[in-house]
Amino acid sequence: MKKVYKITALCAAAILAAVSLVGCGKGEQASTSQKTLDYWIPLSGSTASLVDNLDKTPLYQKLQEVTGIDVNFIHPSGGSLSEKFNILMASNDFPDMIQYNWLTYPGGPQNAIDEGVIIDIYQYKDKAPNLIKYIDSNKEIKKLAETNEGALFSFPFVRGDDSLCVSWGMALRKDWLDELNLEVPETIDEWETVLRAFKEKKSATAPLTITTGAFENSQFVGAYNTTMGYYIGDNQVKYGLLDPGFKEFLMRMNKWYSEGLLDNNFALLDNTTIDANILNGASGAAGLSLGNGIGRYMSSAPDDKFDLVGAPSPVLNKGDVPEFGYLQTAVPPMTNAFTVICADSKKIETAMEFLDYGYSEEGHMLYNFGIEGDSYNMVDGYPKYTDKITKNEEGHSMNIMLSQYTASYSSGPFVQDKRYMEQYASLPQQISAWDTWTKTNMKEHVLPNLYIAADKQNELAILDNSINTYANEIITKFIVGTMSFDEYDNAIAELKQRGIERSLEIRNEAYQSYLSK
Amino acid sequence: MMNKRAARTAISQKTKQGSWRRDFHKNWKLYLMVIPVLMFYAMFCYKPMYGALIAFQNFSPRLGFWGSEWIGFDNFVHFFTSPDFPKLLKNTLTISITTLIFGFPAPILLALFLNEVKNVHVKKFVQTTTYLPHFISVVVVCGMVKIFVSPQGIIGMLVGALTGNNSNLLMNPKLFLPIYVISEIWQSVGWDSIIYLAALSAVDTEQYEAADIDGAGRFSKIFYITLPSIQTTTITLFILALGRVMNVGYEKIMLLYNPAIYETSDVISTYVYRLGFETQNWGFSTAVGLFNSVCNLALIVGANTISKKYKNVSLW
Incomplete structure (x- = not known):
């Protein structure tokens, strides 16, 4: 009997010890030196193609060297980023700094401050002289980066020039256009002619390969004086589907879809398929970004003839300047755009110092161009990327080299420099497309970063989920033709029943607060 | 045990x-x-x-x-009054009950078939090919399904040739259910048949010999000996399957669906996923998940009670 108890007791003790050890794991990690910061930051695909940790990139090695601050990078691995972020939030065990799109935090960034997740940078004003100086001298940036309550929740990523807010647009196969003796299409009718010619004479199976993402970026739908989703018109927030033009747009897309001009897989397209469509000649037109689209395709062109040209956002009448197009805000609501400091951090001041460096003059050059004499040289006052970046000997693309030496190719806590893009988009095709895409009046319509009042966030989240799902569903179904246009009015009524008007009301309140900032 | x-x-x-x-x-x-x-x-x-x-x-x-x-109860009220609720409930039940009706007998039939086949090579070949999909990750399986049903895929081309409609099958709301159920059977039939094969191997061979003497044919033997012998296994597995009726796996649906077919493919678990992980509405998604679990519990207890009463087979 005694022996039994002994063994049981031993086992129980062993198990307890094992369990308590599991609990201890956390404690040990924290005991690193005073100057080491934990930095939760997503690793971009370009960076990851050469290294598995930012600590191994020349940019971040240099950053740690010049600031004298050691950083321990934590990269969320695999899976969807928002999922990883949510798990981090649920764990309640925060690093010192987090780089993420904090606009999506439940209740908004102000709520994150109120709940004690992150700090208001203004409370440590004197520790971030460079950022404060920049923000104070750029009122528009300040409006975009501050919450309605006037808190600065992050070290934001800023597009340093209007032209940097445009990096995406429609593009077509120039060699096909030339061969068929066609001009770059400007109006919807011209587009139709071109796409039909692609289909009939170039036997393209999916002449226009785009997803609804292109409509969210105002392409085609912009011709009907509206866009997909929320936008600013007549000084208030509006919703595209409620505009009369939207139905005409859908009817035209439905026509294109049934004629086979629009990719028959368009609701299921992913980037790999789009790549294949363009490079294999199944498609002659797509929505492309400057670098990762036009630049990448031109460098991996299947033959010498392959050529691309950027097209303006389509309009209805020849000669019109596009009212709508693709445009980001100067503080874009992107995943990597906001770097925050967690309120739990024991090293807030060190973190402030580290992040603030990006807004100093030297920091600006480092984040944008890398290391002088290595990745760039000053030529007549112009920071010129070296051949190591532009024509890498080991055959790495410029995008990949930039991702090791700079952060300007993506985002981070600094102001993006136009001179980066001038060199990154240096092919004639890129330069002309960039110029074409910039010519819209979208600045009047783009929705700024709205900070929704905390007590309405939850309501809006539920409304948004219901509305967005339904809107995506009906838009796709009208285009594919599984829903007939007789049902259009019912669909709009359903949208109203789902609370689109309430959603607009909440957004308009937030917009008014934005205007009065 | x-x-x-x-x-x-x-x-x-x-x-x-x-x-x-x-x-x-x-x-x-x-x-x-x-x-x-x-x-x-x-x-x-x-x-x-x-x-x-x-x-x-x-x-x-x-x-x-x-x-x-x-x-x-705010979260529950929101869910039950949401315009999506009837659709979600309908889709969840349609998809899982159809899967149950067609998917549950499939491994039994396969097991019976394997039990009857005497040629070892045929048996091994069938077993290996039907087990194989089980070992492929659901992400890959869905990728394969997407390729098969696209206009350039083998099934897509076949359907296109027969009906003249050359669009992607996964963009037609009516076709989601068959695609889901058939791929589900394809993926699980071999693996699920193992447990029935085990049960079949336990059937006393003397009974078959006695039936042979009585002049019973192959089908009579199946109906009067084989099926009753594996009845307990079948009922137990059926009750367990009923307990999962409300749990349509969100991974597979998320990987297959798109806005064009939300109408027939959006289910409770995908809705919970979107709310919980994409909009971080923890309370709400937990409420929906809790509703789901309560329904499952009710189903399993109900089925068990019935089976206990009529067949004297019970899980507890």
Whole structure:
């Protein structure tokens, strides 16, 4: 009997010890030196193609060297980023700094401050002289980066020039256009002619390969004086589907879809398929970004003839300047755009110092161009990327080299420099497309970063989920033709029943607060 | 395990008082073995259960369980009055019940077939090919399905040639259900048949010999000997399957669906996923998940009661 108890007791003790050890794991990690910061930051695909940790990139090695601050990078691995972020939030065990799109935090960034997740940078004003100086001298940036309550929740990523807010647009196969003796299409009718010619004479199976993402970026739908989703018109927030033009747009897309001009897989397209469509000649037109689209395709062109040209956002009448197009805000609501400091951090001041460096003059050059004499040289006052970046000997693309030496190719806590893009988009095709895409009046319509009042966030989240799902569903179904246009009015009524008007009301309140900032 | 427990219960009923200590003394090794299992359930199944209470909260991880605001049944009211609720419930039930109707008998039929086939090579070939999909990750399976049904895919081309409609099959709301159910069967039929094959191997061969003498044909033997012999296994598995009716796996649907077919493919679990992980509405998604679990529990208890009453087969 005694022996039994002994063994049981031993086992129980062993198990307890094992369990308590599991609990201890956390404690040990924290005991690193005073100057080491934990930095939760997503690793971009370009960076990851050469290294598995930012600590191994020349940019971040240099950053740690010049600031004298050691950083321990934590990269969320695999899976969807928002999922990883949510798990981090649920764990309640925060690093010192987090780089993420904090606009999506439940209740908004102000709520994150109120709940004690992150700090208001203004409370440590004197520790971030460079950022404060920049923000104070750029009122528009300040409006975009501050919450309605006037808190600065992050070290934001800023597009340093209007032209940097445009990096995406429609593009077509120039060699096909030339061969068929066609001009770059400007109006919807011209587009139709071109796409039909692609289909009939170039036997393209999916002449226009785009997803609804292109409509969210105002392409085609912009011709009907509206866009997909929320936008600013007549000084208030509006919703595209409620505009009369939207139905005409859908009817035209439905026509294109049934004629086979629009990719028959368009609701299921992913980037790999789009790549294949363009490079294999199944498609002659797509929505492309400057670098990762036009630049990448031109460098991996299947033959010498392959050529691309950027097209303006389509309009209805020849000669019109596009009212709508693709445009980001100067503080874009992107995943990597906001770097925050967690309120739990024991090293807030060190973190402030580290992040603030990006807004100093030297920091600006480092984040944008890398290391002088290595990745760039000053030529007549112009920071010129070296051949190591532009024509890498080991055959790495410029995008990949930039991702090791700079952060300007993506985002981070600094102001993006136009001179980066001038060199990154240096092919004639890129330069002309960039110029074409910039010519819209979208600045009047783009929705700024709205900070929704905390007590309405939850309501809006539920409304948004219901509305967005339904809107995506009906838009796709009208285009594919599984829903007939007789049902259009019912669909709009359903949208109203789902609370689109309430959603607009909440957004308009937030917009008014934005205007009065 | 089952036999041991039954035997133990029988003993304890005989001796009643004071028997537990004697039993423990006798079988202490077994009790020791069960400790890790109990701890596993306590830690990973029971301990997190209190978390279901956040269904009644406007939960924020930072404020924690004690700091978050209590909002009563608001989350449930939102869900039941949401315009999506009827669609979600209908799709969940349609997809899972159809899968049950067609997917449940499939492994039994396969097992019967394998049991009857005498050619070892055919048997091995069929077994290997039907088991294989089970070992492929669901992401890859869905990728394959997408390729098969695209206009350039083998099934897509076939359907296109027959109907003249050359669009992607996954963009037609009516076709989602068959695509889902057929791919589900394809993926699971081989693996699920193993348990029936095991049950079949336990059938007394003397019964077949006796039936042969009585002049029973192949189908009579299946109906009068084989099927009744595996009845207990079948009913037990059926009750367990019923308990999962409301749990349509979100991974597979998320990987296959798109806005064009939300109407027939959006189910409760995908909705919970979108709310919980994409909009971080923890309380709401927990409320929906809790509703789901309660329905499952009701189904399993109901089915078990019926089966206990009429067939005397019960899970507990």
